[in-house]
Amino acid sequence: MENHDNLAEKENSATNITEETLPSSPSITDHEEADPKPDDDHGAEATAQAEPSSPKKDEEEAEAEKKEETASPPPSLEKVSEEIDLFLVTLPKKNDDENAAEKNFEIPGFFERYTDLVEKKIAKYDAEGKAKWGEVAEEDSWLLETANRVSKLMMLLNHHHHHLVEPEEEEKENDGGNGKGKGKDSLVNRVASIHQRVMSYLEEDFRFLMEECRIPIELDPGGNNNNNDTKGKQQQQQQVSSSEQEEVKKDQEGEIDESFPGYSEETIASLSKIAGEMLPGGYESECCQVYIISRRNAFEEVRKKLGLERISIDDMVLKVQWETLAANMIPAWINTLKQCAAVYFPGERRLAEAVFASSPSVSAGLFGSLSRGVVIQLLNFAEGAAMTKRAAEKLFKLLDMYESLREVIPKVNGLFPDESVEELKTEMNVAKSRLGEAAIFIFSDLENQIKLETAKSAVPGGAVHPLTRYIMNYLSVAGDYKETLEQVFKDHSKIERADSTSRPHSENDGVPEKQASSPFAGQVLRVMDLLDSSLEGKGRLYKDVALSNFFMMNNGRYILQKIKGSSEMSQVMGDTWIRKKSSELRTYHKNYQRETWNRVLQFLNPEGLNVNGKVHKPVLKERFKSFNALFDEIHRTQSSWVVKDEQLQSELRVSISGVVVPAYRAFIGRFAQIFDPGRQTEKYIKYQPEDIETYIDELFEGKPHQSIARRRT
Structure with a gap:
């Protein structure tokens, strides 16, 4: 306002000056003509101060001004950047002026200057090479700001593209313009080129x-133990369970190892800053592609460290030996799946959320894509x-493998x-x-394996049949x-198979339906019934009734x-089945004893030895001879019979000795004096009670023995 008032005063003053007041000298300069002559002392003083200088003085002043202009440095990149930032801040908001795009938009002259300076710096990068991130902090900041x-x-x-107005030539010159006159389209292209280079x-x-x-x-490549021992497996499961609980606890408390998935906090902060510029700058796809390729490579390293080979379904089915799968690949798969659930997936999620903190949707999308790829790879192995x-x-x-998936699926929601939860959960199920x-x-x-076992030869020595061992160890x-x-x-x-012998509530091959607590229990009961039937048929292969009962x-x-x-199988079979099986065993034992040792005891029966109150010596001699021959035969035969169960072996020997030895001792004590001392006694009384007990203790070892009589000669 002050400038405007002064200008008005000058205009009014100039109007009131008359021509008579002008000097009459013919050598008045343009400058003098433009300045009125003062009519008072103050005017005279002003006129004296405004007297024109000589041409030489004008040239000196012009030269000085030119030198002054030349001496002042051109605007710096930092200065022009501040002007750009100030300009951008002072622009009207889109909401404040909805028709801004429809109005002419004048390009400030410093836009050109800014592009010149930035292009110059980028050219220097291209020529000399740009420092790696973290080497020069100022350069990192400049790149992000730019x-x-x-x-x-x-x-x-882009918003004002159709309404751009180039800056006035005078403004371009005052802004240090170089007279390029490249035009608005050229400026847009130059800015786009700079943008592309900076983003690259x-x-x-x-x-x-x-x-x-x-x-x-560091990852634990454990879990490769191929251990089918029950106690070992239970301990292994307890250890895994304890480890997983600890991981979950640490995760909940925020104490989980922050080094996973392998970046320092400083690096993650830098990644987040870069992503924060690339995404809104239109380079989301490039940034995400770099991220996802890197993290896929990282998982490949994880997979290799855990010993899990990448393999197709076709190769698994057609090429890989089961022994290799069982010993190495499946344990590695289980370990990988559990570590992914406990460590890898939570770590990847935290990383994506930290790097792409400015865009939660991008973070979720990247993590979802990465995790789905890993899950599908693991599930393909399972299938x-x-x-x-x-x-x-x-x-x-x-x-x-089933148990591992069962443990992981409930954790999918978290x-x-x-x-992506429902899709992944469906795939896993x-x-x-x-x-x-x-x-x-x-x-x-x-069931089919039992039926197909149709061997027509009896197992030597009434031993436990290989089929029995196989089925029972399997069930154990x-x-x-x-x-x-x-x-x-x-x-x-x-899904029921047309040829299945194991459909629930079925009666196949005479196997009666059982009341079972679960479908699994019913299946086990059917297997046991089939095994019993198979063993009965194999027992009939023995011509010796005693051996047949011994086998059963x-x-x-x-x-x-x-x-x-x-304890688990006891629950499955139930107390009723156990009592019934125990009763069957007692019956087989009685039948065996009746067919073997009861025959021996018949010769130790005193009945029929007394004739008219006296011992009939010929009959007594025959009794001892028959006893000796039968005992020798039993010993020779049953020494080759096999009882691997030490407890059963001991129980049989004790039960036989408990019946035979007392009876033999009593028989000798009553009738030994009938024989003449010496050779006659030795001829008929070949064994002392202690000998009988010793020989009984040699039974059921599966080692053929020569006859006792030949060993004593």
């Missing part, structure tokens, strides 16, 4: 931080294992983004079902998986001990 500033310029220029540098830095600044992590040729030895490894169906098929096939290990098998049969036994007793005892030795 990316932010140029992104805003790009948005501004950020992309390189992002890749460098993702790849080169990753900290190697491949389930599709391998069905064989009995595969059951427990498949159940181990592991993955909401939008499908894989679990495939494993469950394969397990049912294999376990149910025990199965007992350790009782809860899992009960769930498997309950949830996955809906021997195998029955083995079956009962295996069932009673597993």
Whole structure:
């Protein structure tokens, strides 16, 4: 306002001056003509001060001004950047002026100056090479600030593209313009080029931080123990369970190892800053691509450290030996799955959320894509294992995999983004079902294995039949998986095979239906019934009735001990079955004793030896001869019979000695004096009671012995 008032006063003063007051000298300069002559002392003083200088003085002043202009430095990049930032801040908001795009937008002259300076710095980077991120903090900050500033310029220029007005030539000159006159389209292109170059540098830095600044992590490649021992497996499960609980506890308390997935806090902060500029700057796809490739590579390293080979379903089914899968690959898969759930997935989620903190949707999308890729890779392995040729030895490894998936699935809600939870849970349940169906098929096939065992030769020595050992050892290990098998049969036994002998509530080959507490228990009862029937048929292969009963007793005892030795299988079979089996064993034992040792006792019966009150010596001699011959034969025969169960072996020997030795001792005590001392006594009384006990203790060792009579000669 003050300037305007002064100007008005000058105008009024000039109007009141008359021509008579002007000087009459003909040599008045333009400058003098323009200045009125004062009519008072003050005017005279002013006129005296305004007297024109000589031409030489004018030239000197012009030269001085020119030197002054030349001496002042051009605006710096920092200064021009501040002008750009101030300009951007003072622009009207879009909401404040909805028609801003429809109005002419004048490009300030310092835009050109800014692009010149930034292009010059980028050219220097291209020529000399840009320092790696973290080496020069100022350069890192400049790059981020420039990316932010140029992104805003790009948005501004694109928004006003059709209404851009170039700056006046005078403004361009005053702003240090170089007279390029490149035009608005050229400016837009130059800014776009700068934007692309700056973003490419950020992309390189992002890749460098993702790849080169990753900290190697230590992983436990354990879980490769191929241990089917029940106690060992239980201990292993307890250790895994304890480890997982500790991981969950640490995660909840925020004390989980922050080095996973292998970046320092400083690196994550830098990654977040770069992503925070690339995403809004239109380079989201480039940034995300670098991130996802890097993290996929990181998982490949994890997979290799844990010993899990990448393998296709076809190769698993057709090429890989089951022994290799069981000994190495399946344990590694189980360990990988559990570590992914406990460590890898939570770590990846935290990393994505930290790096892409400015865009939760991008974070969730990246983590969802990465995690889904890992899960599908793991599930393909599970389906491949389930599709391998069905064989009995595969059951427990498949159940181990089933249990691992069963443990992980409930954690899915807390592991993955909401939008991918249901899909992943469905995929995991499908894989679990495939494993469950394969397990049912294999376990149910025990029936067919029993039926196909049609050997026509008896097992030597009445020993425990290989089929008995195989089935009972199999069921004993199965007992350790009782809860899992009960769930498997309950949830996955809906599909029935046309040739199945194990359909629930069926009566196949004369096997009666059993009342069972679960579908699994019913299946086990059917297997046991088939095994009993098979053993009965094999027992009939023995011509010796005593040996047939011995065989049934021997195998029955083995079956009962295996069932009673597993609390889980005892629950499955039930007390009623155990009592019935115990009763059957007593019957077989009685039959064996009747067919063997009762015959021996007949010769120790005193009845029929007295004739008219006197011992009939010829009959007594025959009794001793018959006893000796029969005992020698039994000893020779039954020494080759086999009882591997030490407890049963001891019980049999004790029970036989308890019957035979007292009877023999009493018989000798009553009739030994009938014989003449010396050779006659030795001829008929070949054994002392202690000898009988010693020889009985040599029975059932599976070692053929020569006759006692020949050993004594």
